[in-house]
Amino acid sequence: MSSDEDFSLVSEDDLQKVLKETKSFKIQHDGLLKENKLLREARDNNIKFADQFQQRSVQLRKNLDEEQKKHIEALKKDQEKLESVKKEKNKLMMELIEMEQELRKIEETNNSLKQQTEVSTAVPEKKVVFKGETGEGAQTLSFDMKPSITYPMEGGTALITFEDKEVAEKILSLKEHVVELGDCTIRVQAEAVSFLVPVSVEMDTQVCPRRILVSNLPRTESEERILDKLEIHFSKSRNGGGEVEDIDMLHDSGNAVITFMDNSISKGLTDKHFHDVEMEKGKKHKVKVTPFLNGEITSLQTHRIVCQKTVVLTGIPPVMEQDNLQDLLEIHFQKTANSGGEVDAIIYNPEGRTTLAVFEEDLPKEE
Structure with missing residues (x-):
């Protein structure tokens, strides 16, 4: 078949139809392209929005973390402030407690001092009389005590007191002395007594x-009778007394100390001062009751003194009886040829024995 014949098979109407369909398809294609473009733009916008949202989300998270961090720091500071306030409160409470304790101590001391001021010296009365002598320092208060020192003597020693201190000084300056004791001779050393x-x-x-x-x-x-009568009298409640724990006699003063079981008894008795105690049947004796003071040494200053008239002889062997040896020592140190002089007192303590020598104040002798 020839080409003219093929072409002739397509009619005008068919061609128009094809063209129309082609145009329609082109329109659809353009529409699809436009729709596709819109979809791509929408997708790009969505991606952009998604990125922006992600960035905002990250920023919000960061801001939230920072706010949380600031909140935690602020909470921590508040907690530290609270702890500081608690510590300050505890410190103030402790200071308050200490001040209250100190105040109680001051009140106790005050009450004690007040109680002591109410005690009229708290010692028994002694009878005194003015004998015409005067002295300075009338406003001062002091205690004059007779000194008495107990000196433990070692064995094989002797104490010699001379009437003149110059003799004692000579004996000490020679240090070693040869003493003739009849058939034997001994050597003794002279030392100062301090x-x-x-x-x-x-x-x-x-x-x-x-x-x-x-x-x-x-x-x-x-x-014994005095202590029994005192205990009977002061143990009775009608006499203001109570249960007695202990009673002692102070032999140096001739006074008695009574200790009660209860702390509330002594105050009433001392306030009354004088009490009539039956010592014999039908006969009463007036005694005085004063507070008993406990003393504690708070300050003690001492110094060393040397006896000016007394020397101690050491290294004395037991060559004879105590009395004979003591007499011979006294005779030896009385002689001026031995640098001695008048002996006021002497005591010899043999080896293996212990004794106590009592030193008292060296008062001037009355002429």
């Missing part, structure tokens, strides 16, 4: 709540 004595004593005294001091006791009764 003591550590108090110069100034300060005491803190407190009124004992359980004890009383009873003075003005009868001198005609025995000690």
Whole structure:
């Protein structure tokens, strides 16, 4: 078949139809391209929005973390402030407690001092009389005590007191002495005698709540009878007393100390001062009751003194009886040829024995 014949088979209408369809397809194609473009633009916008959202989300998370961090730091600071306030409160509470304790101590001391000021010296009365002598320092208060020092003597030693201190100085300067004892000779050494004595004593005294001091006791009764009568009298509640724990006699003063079981007894008895105690049947004796003071040494100053008239002889062997050897020593040191002089006192303590020598104040002799 020829080409003219093929072409002739397609009609005009068919051609128009094809063209129309082609145009339609082109329109659809353009529409699809446009739609595709819109979809791509929408996708790009979505991606862009997604990126922006992601960035905002990251920024929000970061801001949230920072806010949380700031919140935690602020909370921590508040906690530290709270702890600081608690510590300050505890410190103030402790200071308050210490101040209250100190105040109680001051009040106790105040009450004690007040109680002591109410005690009229808290010692038994002694009878005194003016004998015409005057002295300086009338406003001062002091205690004069007779010094008495107990000196433990070692074995094989002797104490010699001379009437003149110059003799004692000569004996000490020679140090070693040869003493003739009849058929034998001994060598002794002379040494100074020194003591550590108090110069100034300060005491803190407190009124004992359980004890009383009873003075003005009868001198005609025995000690045992006096203590029995005192205990009977002061143990009875009708006499203002109570259960007695202990009672002692102070032999140096002749007074008695009574200790009660209860702390509330002594105050009433001392306030009354004088009490009538039956010592014999039908006869009463007036005694005085004063507070008993406990003393504690708060300050003690001492210094060493050397006896000017007394020397100690050491290295004395037991060659004969004590009395004979003591007499021979006294005779030897009385002779001026042996640098001695008048002996005022002598005591010899043999080896293997112990004795106590009592030193008292060297008062000037009356002429």
